[in-house]
Amino acid sequence: MSDFYQKVYEVVRQIPVGRVTSYGAIARYLGTAGSSRMVGWAMNLSHHQEAYVPAHRVVNRNGLLTGKIHFGSPGEMEELLENEGVVVENDGVTGFDRLFWDPMKELR
DNA sequence: ACGTTGACCTATA
């Protein structure tokens, strides 16, 4: 397991309940800005990881749940978010600007 | 070994 994925999972686990962040934000925090797709790959691999990774709290820059299909079933991601108090509408997070959690600012 | 793909982002038209 390379350090990159390890760090990604570490950051994702630090996301507070009811908050969300973006792939790009994580990529910038890890110093791999521009390669945000790799964060997506990391999430893809997170599925068969031992440690639980709340990938549903990670959305794209637009606040849209683009990766919901990669969960068990589409709609499961929304359900998980709603369960944590996040309002999801039209495949997007309502009030994304307010709920956005920036690892740069929060984790310093 | 090579071409294609992808849970993205930014820029330009």
Next chain:
DNA sequence: GTATAGGCCAACG
């Protein structure tokens, strides 16, 4: 405001 293009780099076939 939507549309298209380019860049990024690891994994898959």
